[in-house]
Amino acid sequence: MKKLFSVLKYTGNYKGYTLLNILFNILFSLFSAATLALIAPFLELLFKTDLIDIGFMVLKGPPEFSLSSEYLKTAPNYYLALLIIGYSKGGALLVICLAVVILTFLKNICRYFAMYFIAPIRNGVVRDLRNKLYAKIIDLPLSYFSEEKKGDIMSRMTSDVQEIEWSIMQTLEMIFREPLTVVILFTLMLIISIKLTIYIIVLLPIAALVIAILGKSLKNAARKTKETLGSLISIIEETLGALKVIKAFNSEKNMRNKFGEQNDQYFRQSVKVYRKTDLASPLTEVIVTGILMLILFIGGKMVFTGELTAALFITYFGLASQLIPPIKQITTSYNNIQKGVASEERIDKILKADLIIHETQNAVIKKNFDINIEYKNVSFKYTKGDTGYVLKNINLNIPKGKTIALVGQSGSGKTTMADMLPRFYDCDSGEICIDGQNIKNLQLASLRNLIGVVTQESMLFNDTVAANISFGLQNVTPEKIENAAKIANAHEFISQLSGGYQTNIGDRGGKLSGGQRQRISIARAVLKDPQILILDEATSALDTESEKLVQEALSNLMKNRTSIVIAHRLSTIMNADEIIVLNKGEIIERGTHNQLLQAKGTYSKLCEMQSFK
Known part of the structure; x- marks a missing residue:
C-alpha cells in the first residue's frame, strides 16, 4: 500500500490544490448519492395512490431525529407526504424532478472544479520532476553515465514522468472520490437492507483478489516496457549522432534491423500491458454483475415474503447497480497506478543515485592559483568492482606557469588523469593538491572556475x-x-x-x-x-589552413598559463616543460623531449611511430 500511493509524495508543493480537489471530489460523491437517494421517494410517489394513508402519515407528525436506519427510511416518506398534501401528486413529482436536475447540476459543477484544481497539480508535478531530474543529471558524476544508457535516461525524463502525471490523477480519484462514492452507496444500502448488503460485502473480496493479482502482473510488465522504451530511444540517440558513420559503412540495413528488433520487442510488451489493463474493467464488471444478479434473486424473494417493499427493493437494486462504475474506476485506477509505481521506481533510481563527488562542509573558496599542482600517490578505478586500476600511484608536480604534456597510447590513462583535476572523478587513494590544499576541501565551483577545459571533440x-x-x-x-x-x-x-x-x-x-x-x-x-588549462588536442582531420589556424589559437590560449596537455602533435610535445609518458595507468618515463629521446625508451619509440593518440 505504501508503494501504491508513493506517487503522491510529488504533490507536496501543491497541498492547497490537492485539498480543494479532495473537497470537490467529496461534494461530487455526496451530490451523486443524494440524487440516487431520491429514487425511493419518487417510487413511493408513483406507487402510493391512497391519499388517506398519506394524510394519516402527515397527522402523525415528523419522526424524531436519530441516526437509525428506521428514521432514514421514514423521514423521506413524511416530507414526501407533505409535498403531496401541499402541491398534489403532480406538484410533488415536479419538485422531485427539479431536485434531481439541481443535484445533477451541482454534482457536475463539483466534478469540473475537482478536475480544474487537479490540472496545476498534474502539470506542476511534471515540471518539478523534470527540473529535479535535470538538476540531478547535471550534478551526477561522469562515471554514472558510463553505466547507463542515454536513451533510457531520456525515457525516464519523458515517458516515465508522463506516467506519474497520469497516476497522480488516478490516485486522487481512487483514494477520495470513488471509495467515498462506494461508502455512501453502501451506507444507503445498509439502511434499506442489512441482509442483502452483507451478501455483497462477503462476495466483493473475490473481485478485489482478481484486481490485486492482475495489478502485480501489470506492474512488472509496465517496468519491462519502460526499460525497452529506454533502449529504443538509446538506439535513436546513437543513430542521430552517428549518421555519417552509418552511411559511410553502408550499415543502414543493420541499423534498421537493430531498431526493428527493439521496436518489435517494445510492441509485444506494450500489447501485453494494454491487454492486461483492458482485461481488468470487463472482468470486474462480470464479477460485480454476477453478484448483483444474486442480489436480485435474493431480494426478489424478500419482496415475495414481505420482508422488503417493491419500491425499496428497486431503490436498493438501483444503488447496487451504481456500484459498478466506481468499482470499475477503482480497478482501472489501481492498474494505472501500478504502471505509475513502476515509473516512479525508475525515476527514483536517478534521484537517489549517489553523487559520489561530494563537497565537504566549510569548503574553501579558492580564487587564485599561486604555486603548484601536485598529484600524490594517486590511484583510481572507475567502479568499485573493477579489479584493475586505471591509474596507479601517480606522483607529479606541476609548477605554476609550466606546460605538462601527457603522452601514451590509447587507454593509458591520460584523459582520466586530467579529468581528476576538476573532480570529474575522485581518486580512490592518494590526493591531488593545488597550492598544498587537497582539491576535495575546495568549493567545487571555485575549483572549476580556476580551470578551463578544451576537449578533443568540440562540444557546442x-x-x-x-x-x-x-x-x-x-x-x-x-x-x-x-x-x-x-x-x-x-x-x-x-x-x-x-x-x-x-x-x-x-x-x-x-x-x-x-x-x-x-x-x-x-x-x-x-x-x-582560466589560470589552469586542460587541453585535449584535437585529432580531427583538418585541412592544412584550418589546422594552422587551430594551432595558432591553441598557442595563444596557452600563453602564460599552467597547462596540462593530452598531446597528439609532436610540435606541442617538444615545447612542453615536462613530458609524462603513461602506460597502463603508470608513469613509466618523464623528462624533456631531448632527455627522453636520449633515453631511447617508450617515448622514443612513440616518436618514431608518431603514435601519441
Missing part, C-alpha cells in the same frame, strides 16, 4: 555563436566575446556568417566545419580566462 550547443563562446558566464559584453574570438582565430569566419555572432550554429554546431567548431571552443576557453 544549438544556440548562437555568441552564446556558445560566453557559455557559463554572465553579463559578458559583445566586445569581450569578439576579442576572445580574435585570439582564437575565429573572428574572421564568424563575421562572414549571415547573422555574425548571432548566427545559430545548429545541433552540436553542425552548421560549422570541424576547424570552425574547434576555434569556437578555444574562444570559449579564452573568454573564461
Whole structure:
C-alpha cells in the first residue's frame, strides 16, 4: 500500500490544490448519492395512490431525529407526504424532478472544479520532476553515465514522468472520490437492507483478489516496457549522432534491423500491458454483475415474503447497480497506478543515485592559483568492482606557469588523469593538491572556475555563436566575446556568417566545419580566462589552413598559463616543460623531449611511430 500511493509524495508543493480537489471530489460523491437517494421517494410517489394513508402519515407528525436506519427510511416518506398534501401528486413529482436536475447540476459543477484544481497539480508535478531530474543529471558524476544508457535516461525524463502525471490523477480519484462514492452507496444500502448488503460485502473480496493479482502482473510488465522504451530511444540517440558513420559503412540495413528488433520487442510488451489493463474493467464488471444478479434473486424473494417493499427493493437494486462504475474506476485506477509505481521506481533510481563527488562542509573558496599542482600517490578505478586500476600511484608536480604534456597510447590513462583535476572523478587513494590544499576541501565551483577545459571533440550547443563562446558566464559584453574570438582565430569566419555572432550554429554546431567548431571552443576557453588549462588536442582531420589556424589559437590560449596537455602533435610535445609518458595507468618515463629521446625508451619509440593518440 505504501508503494501504491508513493506517487503522491510529488504533490507536496501543491497541498492547497490537492485539498480543494479532495473537497470537490467529496461534494461530487455526496451530490451523486443524494440524487440516487431520491429514487425511493419518487417510487413511493408513483406507487402510493391512497391519499388517506398519506394524510394519516402527515397527522402523525415528523419522526424524531436519530441516526437509525428506521428514521432514514421514514423521514423521506413524511416530507414526501407533505409535498403531496401541499402541491398534489403532480406538484410533488415536479419538485422531485427539479431536485434531481439541481443535484445533477451541482454534482457536475463539483466534478469540473475537482478536475480544474487537479490540472496545476498534474502539470506542476511534471515540471518539478523534470527540473529535479535535470538538476540531478547535471550534478551526477561522469562515471554514472558510463553505466547507463542515454536513451533510457531520456525515457525516464519523458515517458516515465508522463506516467506519474497520469497516476497522480488516478490516485486522487481512487483514494477520495470513488471509495467515498462506494461508502455512501453502501451506507444507503445498509439502511434499506442489512441482509442483502452483507451478501455483497462477503462476495466483493473475490473481485478485489482478481484486481490485486492482475495489478502485480501489470506492474512488472509496465517496468519491462519502460526499460525497452529506454533502449529504443538509446538506439535513436546513437543513430542521430552517428549518421555519417552509418552511411559511410553502408550499415543502414543493420541499423534498421537493430531498431526493428527493439521496436518489435517494445510492441509485444506494450500489447501485453494494454491487454492486461483492458482485461481488468470487463472482468470486474462480470464479477460485480454476477453478484448483483444474486442480489436480485435474493431480494426478489424478500419482496415475495414481505420482508422488503417493491419500491425499496428497486431503490436498493438501483444503488447496487451504481456500484459498478466506481468499482470499475477503482480497478482501472489501481492498474494505472501500478504502471505509475513502476515509473516512479525508475525515476527514483536517478534521484537517489549517489553523487559520489561530494563537497565537504566549510569548503574553501579558492580564487587564485599561486604555486603548484601536485598529484600524490594517486590511484583510481572507475567502479568499485573493477579489479584493475586505471591509474596507479601517480606522483607529479606541476609548477605554476609550466606546460605538462601527457603522452601514451590509447587507454593509458591520460584523459582520466586530467579529468581528476576538476573532480570529474575522485581518486580512490592518494590526493591531488593545488597550492598544498587537497582539491576535495575546495568549493567545487571555485575549483572549476580556476580551470578551463578544451576537449578533443568540440562540444557546442544549438544556440548562437555568441552564446556558445560566453557559455557559463554572465553579463559578458559583445566586445569581450569578439576579442576572445580574435585570439582564437575565429573572428574572421564568424563575421562572414549571415547573422555574425548571432548566427545559430545548429545541433552540436553542425552548421560549422570541424576547424570552425574547434576555434569556437578555444574562444570559449579564452573568454573564461582560466589560470589552469586542460587541453585535449584535437585529432580531427583538418585541412592544412584550418589546422594552422587551430594551432595558432591553441598557442595563444596557452600563453602564460599552467597547462596540462593530452598531446597528439609532436610540435606541442617538444615545447612542453615536462613530458609524462603513461602506460597502463603508470608513469613509466618523464623528462624533456631531448632527455627522453636520449633515453631511447617508450617515448622514443612513440616518436618514431608518431603514435601519441
